Amino acid sequence: MGGDPAYTRENAGRALGCEAAGGKGRSSRCVSAVETECRVSAEEKLSAVEGIKAASNFLRGTVAAELAEDSDQFSAESIQVLKHHGTYQQDNRDDRAAARADGKAGKQFSMMVRSRIPGGQLTASQLLAELDLCERFGGGTLRITSRQGLQIHGVVKARLRDVIAQINATGLSTLAACGDVNRNVMCCPAPYQTPVHLELQQLAQTLAHHFAPRTRAYREIWLCDAAGTPQRRVDENQGAGDDEPIYGRTYLPRKFKMGIALPHDNCIDVYTHDLGLLAVIEQDRVIGFNVLVGGGLGVTPSNKKTYPALAKRLGFVAARDVVAVAEAVVKVQRDHGNREDRKLARLKYLVDHWGIEAFRARVDAYCGHRLQPLHPAEVHAMCDHIGWEAQGDGRWYYGLNVENGRLADTPQRQWKSALRAICGTLAPGLRLTAHQSILLTNLQERDRPVLEEILRRHGVPLSEETSTVRRWSMACVAWPTCGLAITESERALPGLIDQLEAELDRWGLARDVFTVRMTGCPNGCARPYNADIGLVGKARGRYSVYLGGSPQGTRLNFLFQDLVPLEQIVPLLSPLFAAFRDQRQEGESFGDFCHRCGRDALCALAAPPPPPTA
Numbered sequence: 001m002g003g004d005p006a007y008t009r010e011n012a013g014r015a016l017g018c019e020a021a022g023g024k025g026r027s028s029r030c031v032s033a034v035e036t037e038c039r040v041s042a043e044e045k046l047s048a049v050e051g052i053k054a055a056s057n058f059l060r061g062t063v064a065a066e067l068a069e070d071s072d073q074f075s076a077e078s079i080q081v082l083k084h085h086g087t088y089q090q091d092n093r094d095d096r097a098a099a100r101a102d103g104k105a106g107k108q109f110s111m112m113v114r115s116r117i118p119g120g121q122l123t124a125s126q127l128l129a130e131l132d133l134c135e136r137f138g139g140g141t142l143r144i145t146s147r148q149g150l151q152i153h154g155v156v157k158a159r160l161r162d163v164i165a166q167i168n169a170t171g172l173s174t175l176a177a178c179g180d181v182n183r184n185v186m187c188c189p190a191p192y193q194t195p196v197h198l199e200l201q202q203l204a205q206t207l208a209h210h211f212a213p214r215t216r217a218y219r220e221i222w223l224c225d226a227a228g229t230p231q232r233r234v235d236e237n238q239g240a241g242d243d244e245p246i247y248g249r250t251y252l253p254r255k256f257k258m259g260i261a262l263p264h265d266n267c268i269d270v271y272t273h274d275l276g277l278l279a280v281i282e283q284d285r286v287i288g289f290n291v292l293v294g295g296g297l298g299v300t301p302s303n304k305k306t307y308p309a310l311a312k313r314l315g316f317v318a319a320r321d322v323v324a325v326a327e328a329v330v331k332v333q334r335d336h337g338n339r340e341d342r343k344l345a346r347l348k349y350l351v352d353h354w355g356i357e358a359f360r361a362r363v364d365a366y367c368g369h370r371l372q373p374l375h376p377a378e379v380h381a382m383c384d385h386i387g388w389e390a391q392g393d394g395r396w397y398y399g400l401n402v403e404n405g406r407l408a409d410t411p412q413r414q415w416k417s418a419l420r421a422i423c424g425t426l427a428p429g430l431r432l433t434a435h436q437s438i439l440l441t442n443l444q445e446r447d448r449p450v451l452e453e454i455l456r457r458h459g460v461p462l463s464e465e466t467s468t469v470r471r472w473s474m475a476c477v478a479w480p481t482c483g484l485a486i487t488e489s490e491r492a493l494p495g496l497i498d499q500l501e502a503e504l505d506r507w508g509l510a511r512d513v514f515t516v517r518m519t520g521c522p523n524g525c526a527r528p529y530n531a532d533i534g535l536v537g538k539a540r541g542r543y544s545v546y547l548g549g550s551p552q553g554t555r556l557n558f559l560f561q562d563l564v565p566l567e568q569i570v571p572l573l574s575p576l577f578a579a580f581r582d583q584r585q586e587g588e589s590f591g592d593f594c595h596r597c598g599r600d601a602l603c604a605l606a607a608p609p610p611p612p613t614a
């Protein structure tokens with residue numbers, strides 16, 4: 001049972017029919033989840049979530065029964081199961097405070113529904129459907145996420161089935177958008193019509209399909225009528241059966257993330273993924289990938305064993321073998337990842353615990369052949385794909401910077417209406433970026449004035465009119481919907497960027513490219529730990545300021561100052577901008593400069609001048 005304190009690896013093994021725990025054994029070398037469950041000491045306690053997954057019968061649990069109940073919330077077990085279906089139970093924390101102020105107790109629950117969109121590739125009709133759904137059943141806004149997905153917040157339980165069913169009816173899915181499985185596969189979204197870009201986008205779809213859970217539970221719960229007849233279009237992988245050949249019945253120890261990047265364009269932050277695939281290109285063809293493992297940014301300050309990590313370089317795989325190697329990496333994590341302590345369950349801890357050589361040996365064994373030595377290809381640039389760009393087939397795309405990914409209609413800016421008008425008039429293709437923005441693709445030269453007129457009419461700033469610092473900034477959702485938020489983020493960053501714009505202008509740095517990323521807690525959802533400037537919510541209204549990352553995403557930053565009040569962040573940085581302007585070396589970004597100087601020198605620069613001596 002979920003949360004049962006008596007749930008151990010021993011009885012997990014028994015439930016799975018394993019010899020060491022009283023079941024039937026197998027003679028082959030240990031590569032299955034079942035066998036590994038049995039090898040581990042019976043005394044070890046699995047986390048409560050492991051019990052919930054095991055008892056859920058392939059992610060069914062009691063979700064269907066609870067959906068039929070006249071209650072506004074799910075049980076604790078179902079909340080965990082539902083994550084694998086792409087939905088989180090939340091409450092609006094602004095409303096909580098307002099209710100308390102009115103002397104009322106309790107929370108008003110609603111669901112966040114996340115769509116998994118491999119490579120960020122969707123159609124105009126899919127976006128329009130999500131916009132309709134957020135208005136009819138959600139809080140009225142749609143959120144582009146930092147992993148090229150879409151989120152609708154504020155869906156009440158009674159409407160959850162409608163929303164998930166209708167998302168599926170458009171051909172999108174929420175299955176595995178969250179939970180202990182492979183999440184949305186990220187890939188450079190640029191719609192260049194080159195063999196390389198087309199091949200990488202195709203690989204994102206292949207990986208997403210290959211690692212999608214096979215359970216029939218998703219189809220039964222959301223897409224079928226009472227007689228079990230599908231009422232909606234069903235992806236052929238959803239509901240293929242209850243055998244989970246890749247995951248096993250307890251799925252992975254923790255969330256798992258994959259991303260595909262190019263050496264000259266690391267727009268998806270490949271080093272922050274559990275499994276990163278860096279394309280190796282020769283003569284305009286992808287010959288294979290450098291495989292990177294063990295990236296992950298979440299950190300829990302109270303647990304000193306946790307830390308953000310960039311992925312380590314594992315080896316090279318030829319393009320034809322990449323899915324097999326990805327599967328081997330996932331299975332190594334499945335069988336050897338930490339299932340006792342969820343804080344230490346991401347792949348990065350396993351890679352660091354074993355060391356990269358031992359990890360590689362294990363992947364080789366699971367794969368049945370050896371990874372080749374790394375190719376020298378390495379990330380050396382990144383592009384945010386914002387503005388007008390030729391696609392290479394006579395058509396154009398326009399990268400529209402969406403501030404923090406929030407598509408809302410306000411009196412000043414009507415993002416949703418503008419996108420509705422663009423989709424209705426120009427029927428573009430769409431791609432979501434890893435910077436929470438959107439690319440409008442397949443446009444003709446003649447569409448340009450039409451598009452720009454629509455944006456202006458709706459008060460939406462053209463990308464060319466957006467400052468460099470705003471364009472390269474990103475914030476996570478945080479308040480009011482994220483239950484883990486300590487500080488504001490999405491609602492705080494725009495004001496901070498206003499101040500930064502003025503300050504950078506003052507120092508003549510307005511055109512310099514560097515990343516500013518804010519999160520409302522240390523979990524790292526806007527990837528702050530490899531940004532030039534990372535701002536991480538630490539206590540109410542106060543942020544840890546990190547400096548020294550790189551725009552290419554290849555270096556972790558360092559803690560510069562802790563617990564800085566929001567209003568003091570720009571004054572703190574101002575002397576550093578002045579020093580950067582005067583002392584920077586050729587080609588150095590602000591992050592490079594901070595990295596070269598180091599924390600002590602920067603502290604000396606930032607310190608107020610000593611008081612005059614008498």
Ligand code: SRM
Nearest residue numbers: 145146147149296297298299475476477481482523524525
């Ligand atoms: Fe995240 C948990 C939002 C990308 C690391 N993340 C959450 C939850 C679900 C809070 C919760 O567990 O209750 C947030 C929901 C807030 C809300 O109201 O919507 C949340 N994460 C997001 C999104 C929407 C941020 C955004 O503003 O775009 C991103 C959704 C991406 C998607 O479409 O799948 C999002 N989260 C990330 C990233 C960035 C990335 O993957 O590129 C990270 C850092 C990379 C990583 O995974 O290490 C990230 N989220 C976390 C963590 C820390 C995980 C860890 O290893 O410790 C948590 C907390 C957890 O899992 O326990 C978390």
Ligand code: SF4
Nearest residue numbers: 476482485520521525
């Ligand atoms: Fe919530 Fe923290 Fe993620 Fe921001 S970083 S969305 S506050 S979990």
